[in-house]
Amino acid sequence: LTLRTLVNGEVVQEGNTGEDLLFSFAYQVADLSRLITLEPGDVIMTGTPANSRPVEPGDVVEVQCDEIGTLRNPIVELDRDLQPVGEQPQVTGNTLHVALCVPEDEAEVVAAAEAAGS
Structure with a gap:
């Protein structure tokens, strides 16, 4: 093709x-x-x-x-500032759901635990 x-x-x-x-x-x-x-x-x-x-x-x-x-x-302009190159992205339920294919409800729980430091 x-x-x-x-x-x-x-x-x-x-x-x-x-x-x-x-x-x-x-x-x-x-x-x-x-x-x-x-x-x-x-x-x-x-x-x-x-x-x-x-x-x-x-x-x-x-x-x-x-x-x-x-x-x-x-192509649209991003409505927020990006972190500097090499900086680790913030882990959210959405990034886990989209990037790692974690089911949405599980992703929110994992992200909350990550944010709490556990």
């Missing part, structure tokens, strides 16, 4: 999923499945092809994949 990324309508990356990945999608799914149960709607990030570039608030990024479709996202 050909995968291309456009920023504001300009093609900035293009590659083939069968030729340009270090590990095939099948391998990545199998490897992840050893650790977690993948659910419908889960997103697997596979890395960035060559020629990537930063985007700015107001840009529109489209990712097109032959036979699958197009994902289109506007």
